[in-house]
Amino acid sequence: MSLLETRDLTVRFGGLVALDGVNVGVDRGETLGVIGPNGSGKTTFFNALTGLYAPAGGEVVFDGRSLAGLEPHLIARLGIARTFQASRLCLQLSVFDNVLVGMHHHRRTGLVDAVLRRARFRGEMREAIARASHLLSLFNPDLVARGYERVGQLPQIDRRRVEICRALASGPRLLLLDEPSAGMNPEETAELMRDLQIVREEMPGLSVVIIEHDMFVIEGVSQRVVAFNYGRKIAEGTFAAVARHEEVREAYLGKETARA
Numbered sequence: 001m002s003l004l005e006t007r008d009l010t011v012r013f014g015g016l017v018a019l020d021g022v023n024v025g026v027d028r029g030e031t032l033g034v035i036g037p038n039g040s041g042k043t044t045f046f047n048a049l050t051g052l053y054a055p056a057g058g059e060v061v062f063d064g065r066s067l068a069g070l071e072p073h074l075i076a077r078l079g080i081a082r083t084f085q086a087s088r089l090c091l092q093l094s095v096f097d098n099v100l101v102g103m104h105h106h107r108r109t110g111l112v113d114a115v116l117r118r119a120r121f122r123g124e125m126r127e128a129i130a131r132a133s134h135l136l137s138l139f140n141p142d143l144v145a146r147g148y149e150r151v152g153q154l155p156q157i158d159r160r161r162v163e164i165c166r167a168l169a170s171g172p173r174l175l176l177l178d179e180p181s182a183g184m185n186p187e188e189t190a191e192l193m194r195d196l197q198i199v200r201e202e203m204p205g206l207s208v209v210i211i212e213h214d215m216f217v218i219e220g221v222s223q224r225v226v227a228f229n230y231g232r233k234i235a236e237g238t239f240a241a242v243a244r245h246e247e248v249r250e251a252y253l254g255k256e257t258a259r260a
């Protein structure tokens with residue numbers, strides 16, 4: 001059985017049907033690409049998976065369990081982590097602090113331990129920094145050396161890496177990436193693709209769903225692709241098959257051009 005399955009997932013905003021009976025499965029260890037024109041429901045799909053939007057119909061099943069009615073923090077604890085289309089880093093905080101935010105579901109010590117700086121709190125912090133350092137060093141060892149610097153001082157590509165490390169810090173089973181290459185130049189995009197390859201090698205059991213407008217990235221990193229248009233899944237398969245699909249071509253190019 002798939003790690004994640006949506007069954008007729010439907011999300012409405014008033015009269016707008018942003019997701020319309022979507023059935024998507026994500027297998028363990030696979031990277032699934034999600035494409036579709038602006039406003040086709042890609043981010044809404046992530047928001048429904050992570051409990052930010054309650055479905056008007058259908059359901060999300062993760063590891064055999066329905067996520068219906070679960071709050072976002074509980075869904076995160078079950079093992080679904082994400083990055084956002086617009087960066088949500090705290091630019092005034094350090095690199096380490098930003099990554100550590102991703103581990104707070106797993107903390108065993110509480111506020112009292114922290115205030116009293118009890119040994120077990122210090123031990124837990126040491127472990128957390130070690131884990132953050134390991135994740136950061138997978139992408140760029142320089143990020144560990146700069147771990148106590150403010151994230152706002154890092155270049156764009158490194159900020160995106162910190163965001164991905166924050167999502168990975170919780171040890172998820174499913175990682176959702178919403179347009180990670182947005183705002184990047186071609187060199188940075190190539191580095192991002194290399195980073196995603198590292199994630200696959202280091203965490204072979206991890207499933208990844210990646211929303212991207214850059215078809216080069218989608219082709220390079222995904223084993224399978226689904227395409228959305230007007231909230232519906234219009235195609236699914238290999239990148240080559242989906243890119244050839246007539247409805248996909250129409251959605252991107254317009255009906256007349258697609259036929260030309």
Ligand SMILES: Nc1ncnc2c1ncn2[C@@H]1O[C@H](COP(=O)(O)OP(=O)(O)OP(=O)(O)O)[C@@H](O)[C@H]1O
Pocket residue numbers: 013016018036037038039040041042043044045085
């Ligand atoms: N919170 C919301 N309230 C009302 N309408 C919304 C909300 N979120 C999304 N929508 C609408 O739902 C539709 C799908 O939006 P969504 O953000 O999922 O698109 P997208 O495929 O991620 O687009 P993009 O490629 O531009 O990021 C759009 O028409 C959008 O305006």
Ligand SMILES: [Mg+2]
Pocket residue numbers: 042043044085
């Ligand atoms: Mg979006």
